[in-house]
Amino acid sequence: MQKFPMTAEGLNRLQEELRQLKAEERPAVIRAIAEARAHGDLSENAEYHAARERQSFIEGRIAELEGIIPSVEVIDPSRMSGDQVRFGAHVTVVDEETEDEKTYRIVGQYEADMKAGSISLSSPLAKALLGKKVGDSVEVPAPGGSRVYEIAAVRFG
Numbered sequence: 001m002q003k004f005p006m007t008a009e010g011l012n013r014l015q016e017e018l019r020q021l022k023a024e025e026r027p028a029v030i031r032a033i034a035e036a037r038a039h040g041d042l043s044e045n046a047e048y049h050a051a052r053e054r055q056s057f058i059e060g061r062i063a064e065l066e067g068i069i070p071s072v073e074v075i076d077p078s079r080m081s082g083d084q085v086r087f088g089a090h091v092t093v094v095d096e097e098t099e100d101e102k103t104y105r106i107v108g109q110y111e112a113d114m115k116a117g118s119i120s121l122s123s124p125l126a127k128a129l130l131g132k133k134v135g136d137s138v139e140v141p142a143p144g145g146s147r148v149y150e151i152a153a154v155r156f157g
Contacts, residue, residue: 003073005087005121010111011072018065021058029055068110078157085129085154087121093129093149096137101152106130125149 006014029051036048077088085091085106092103104125105118112120119126128138129151137150 002071004068004071004108004110005075006072006108006111007077007088008074010108011069011074014065014069014072014110018062018069021062021065025058026055026062029058072108072110080156082156083134083154085132085151088156090153090155091129091151092153093125093138094152096148096150103153 032051033048033055036042036045036051039045039047042048075087077086080086080088087106087108090103090105092101094101103117106121106126106129107118109120109122112118112123121127121130124142125140128140128149132138132151134151134154137148140147140149
C-alpha cells in the first residue's frame with residue numbers, strides 16, 4: 001500500500017471534508033433527488049439531472065477520500081529543524097532574475113494549495129528544492145523557460 005506524507009492539519013482537513021460529505025452533502029442531495037422525482041417526468045427534469053450529477057460527484061469524492069485517508073502517513077514538521085529543505089519546510093526563495101521573494105510550504109500532494117502557498121512534494125519546484133540548503137540556487141523548468149531561485153530561508157513548524 002502506498003503511503004502519502006501529510007501534515008496533521010492536512011489530514012484533519014480531509015477528515016472534515018469526508019465528515020461533511022457524509023453527514024451534510026449526501027443527505028441533502030438525496031432529498032433534492034426525491035423532491036425532483038416528485039415533479040414528474042424525469043427525462044426533461046433539469047433539477048433531477050443536476051441533483052444526480054451532484055450525487056455522482058459526492059459519491060466519487062467520498063470514495064476517493066476513503067481511499068486516501070487510511071494511507072496517510074502523518075509527519076510533524078514542528079519536530080524538524082535545520083537549514084536543509086525537507087517535507088513540511090517553509091522555504092523562502094528569491095527569483096534571481098526578477099528579485100521577487102516568495103515563501104512556500106512543501107506538503108503532500110493531497111494538501112497542496114498554491115493560493116495558500118503550499119506546494120506539492122511532487123511539484124517541479126519542490127523536487128528542485130528538496131535536500132538543498134540556504135544559499136543554494138536551483139533551476140526549475142517552467143512553461144515560459146527555466147527559472148533560477150536562490151534559497152533565502154528554511155524554517156519548520
